[in-house]
Amino acid sequence: MVCWWLAWVVLVSGARAFCPRGCSCDDSGPSLRCVGVGINVVPTLVNPGLRSLNLAHNSISSVSHTLVYFAQLEELDFSHNLLASLGSRNFQKQVKLRELRLAHNNLSSLSVEALLGLTSLSVLDLSHNAISDLPPDVLMNAPDLKVLLLAHNKLHTLFQHTFRGPSSLHVLDLCDNYFRHVPTAAVEELRALKTLQLCRNRLTQLESNALCLPSLQALSLETNNIDYVADASFSCLQRLTKLNLNDNLLREVPSAALVSLVLLESLHLSRNKIRSLEGGAFRGLGRLTTLEVSRCPLLSLLHPAALAECFNLRELTLSHNPLVKHIPPGFLSSLPRLRSLDLRANGLRSFPSSEVSLRSRVSLDLRDNPMVCNCSLQWLAEELGAANRSIQAPDLQCAAPDKLRGVYLSR
Secondary structure (H helix, E strand, O other): OHHHHHHHHHHHHHHHHOOOOOOEEEOOOOEEEOOOOOOOOOOOOOOOOOOEEEOOOOOOOOOOOOOOOOOOOOEEEOOOOOOOOOOOOOOOOOOOOOEEEOOOOOOOEOOOOOOOOOOOOOEEEOOOOOOOEOOOOOOOOOOOOOEEEOOOOOOOOOOOOOOOOOOOOOEEEOOOOOOOOOOHHHHOOOOOOOEEEOOOOOOOEEOOOOOOOOOOOEEEOOOOOOOEEOOOOOOOOOOOOEEEOOOOOOOOOOHHHHOOOOOOOEEEOOOOOOOEEOOOOOOOOOOOOEEEOOOOOOOOEEOOOOOOOOOOOOEEEOOOOOOOOOOOOOOOOOOOOOOEEEOOOOOOOOOOHHHOOOOOOEEEEOOOOOOEOOHHHHHHHHHHHOOOOOEEOOOOEOOEOHHHOOOEOOO
């Protein structure tokens, strides 16, 4: 018995002193960093008390029976390796692990027991793999999970109870997958979810109550094929503050759906097929501070009352819409808190003085518009030349008449 104990002491003390070639060891952590050193197996003859182990950018293809020595791990990075499977029960000893990063591997699926033991896990990064299926209850063994990253995989559907277990999940990233429909049955269990990313999928429409997530604050639906939004699509999202619908196929502002988002502060509708901003298009959005409707090649009509209820708006981006040729009287008059107005690269030939309040400083971008420098713009030239000007409009050039083409209004 004594001989065995002495052998164990020698082995452990030697392991603590050993640092693999090309790696960086820090005994104060303790931590081990072996990034891009060409290893193909998990080094085991190292400090068994490691709290952080970074093995990114290597050629490791298996984790089977290699992590039993590291019961104190809190951070583990296997990103950019050759893992095709996590197997089952290979993380049973990692009850203290808080972050597990597995991005950029060859994972295609997870077994139900793949994460068994990870009772303290807070961050799980599975992005940039080839996962096409997640079995129900796969996360039951990670009850404290807060952030789950599944972007850049091959998911097209999620079953009910897929996310049963982590009742306090806050961030779910499902961007760059193959979803044609919102995975309602799976995500509706995430009652504490605050951020949901569904960008760059294949969604075509949003049905009524497709997302019933009472705690959700940020929703990204950017770069899909959405051309229909049901009036009750967002009725369960009473706490939503940020909504991104950029780069879809919307033909109009989904006003009836947006009206229920009483706390919405940021709305992005750029790169859609919207033809007009009708009166009351943003009704009920009195908390809105940021609005972007840019790069809509069919947008031509701005109703004077489109922004009538957006009295808290501070940033308005209405740029790169070539068919927007004038700002109707009253369009901006209900925006006393406006601080940034981006009208770059539209078809504007003039800009009326009545549309910008001079009571506070405003950053105005009118570049790349066919501005005609005549008496209608004299007010702007005088304001830009004033010592204590309220409007900032740098690099604003005249496009006409010919004798003034290229002349800068701003100094």
